[in-house]
Amino acid sequence: MKNLLPANGFLSVIAQWFSANILALGREMRLSYLPPLMVYVAAGISGLTGIVGTFYVKEKLGLSAEFLAMLGFWMMLPWALKMPLGHLVDLVWRWKGLLVYLGASLIMLSLLIMIGLLGHTEAMAAMASVETWFVISALLAPIGYVLQDVVADAMTVEAVPRVDENGQKLDPDKRKLMHVTMQTLGRVAIIGGGVLVSIANVFILRDAGALPEAEKEAVYLFVYQLALIIPLVSIFGVVFASWLQRRDMKHFLAQGHSRQEAGKLLGLHSEPPSINWWILGGGLVFTILSLGVGLSRISGGEEIVFIISMAIVIFLMWRLTGELEPDARNVLVGTAVMIFVFRAIPGPGAGSTWWMIDTLGFDQQFLAVLSLVGAVLTLFGMFIFRR
Incomplete structure (x- = not known):
């Protein structure tokens, strides 16, 4: 009987975890x-x-x-x-x-x-x-x-x-x-x-x-x-x-x-939010330049698009962070850097x-x-x- 207690305790922990993490989502659905x-x-x-x-x-x-x-x-x-x-x-x-x-x-x-x-x-x-x-x-x-x-x-x-x-x-x-x-x-x-x-x-x-x-x-x-x-x-x-x-x-x-x-x-x-022309304009410029570089088939097109996109993203981030509180700005910049590092790692x-x-x-x-x-x-x- 004593040998079964650890197993029962382990199963109880698993059941509690399953209820708190998986079944809870179903209950909150x-x-x-x-x-x-x-x-x-x-x-x-x-x-x-x-x-x-x-x-x-x-x-x-x-x-x-x-x-x-x-x-x-x-x-x-x-x-x-x-x-x-x-x-x-x-x-x-x-x-x-x-x-x-x-x-x-x-x-x-x-x-x-x-x-x-x-x-x-x-x-x-x-x-x-x-x-x-x-x-x-x-x-x-x-x-x-x-x-x-x-x-x-x-x-x-x-x-x-x-x-x-x-x-x-x-x-x-x-x-x-x-x-x-x-x-x-x-x-x-x-x-x-x-x-x-x-x-x-x-x-x-x-x-x-x-x-x-x-x-x-x-x-x-x-x-x-x-x-x-x-x-x-x-x-x-x-x-x-x-x-x-x-x-x-x-x-x-x-x-x-x-x-x-x-x-x-x-x-x-x-009410819809006010139009942010920096975001829409930046996206439009990025699209036009990317398509232009891609259709022209110039050498190093991918690198050019990467430089253009990074310049636009950094500019938009600068505009956005200027309107945030210091704590929120630090969190945003830190998160952006982590995501960039993760996405920048080349796949096989x-x-x-x-x-x-x-x-x-x-x-x-x-x-x-x-x-x-x-x-x-x-x-x-x-x-x-x-x-």
Whole structure:
């Protein structure tokens, strides 16, 4: 009996941790959190085509790792515009759902191009080279995901109610806790989506490496067809948000509030912020210069874009920090430096994956297993360090 006590005590600690860190999120979940979480899930499951895309490029296109590294640089540029796009969302708050539809359309177009390349290669090649189609697809997807991401960030603010069901203002501390929960659930949705697609890839890609060429291409095609669910999930989130808004409006109208009063309770008539031309102008200048350098194909284009972007970011940071209190300014600068150092560390690129495929003999399913392990560890680590 004594030997069982330590084991029982350990299990009790695990049960308490599970209840406090995982079940608590379920208990704090609200229906209004679901719309932005759907958009985040769409971002999480975007990796569904990652492994198939890697093998398609390696087996069919013959693009060099250097070219893919260069393409990856341009694919990351839309994410550099997240700050001006976020400000744009604030300015067009009432119409932000349209940006999700636009982002979903770009993602769907990117997937349809790849479906066309796999299912109707000759017809696509008759209009443009297969490599050109692939580059277009690769550049469209990140633009769509950035648009959806900035709107999802804005929707998290809207998802936390300002008043209770009786129209009474919620306690500020309670709302702060709800915001923390919303942000945590957002991270869980993204990482959890990665876990789901990794599991799907493990089963879909089993023995794919040993299949005849025609059957292998059919598997690849099925994965891209399945990925069409990604934009549909985000669109469902926006549609569901509209339904919740109409439901809550009817609820307050039934309580005797006027339409204007109900709109204020729901935060529908909030005044948009003043236009920050430094942010919008900086983003516009960055876009024009980046596209100009990229289209000109001058030597060292990536380095030029990096210098331009750093100059613009430092200038905008200087303008922003000048309006903050010293403590807030120090926190912002410190956080920015840490993020820059993390993002500036170069990745191994496609060459490392190809080395694992060619030298170590990793097939599609094994890479899917590695992806699953990484996603699960990331999710577990997030809960371990959750405060």
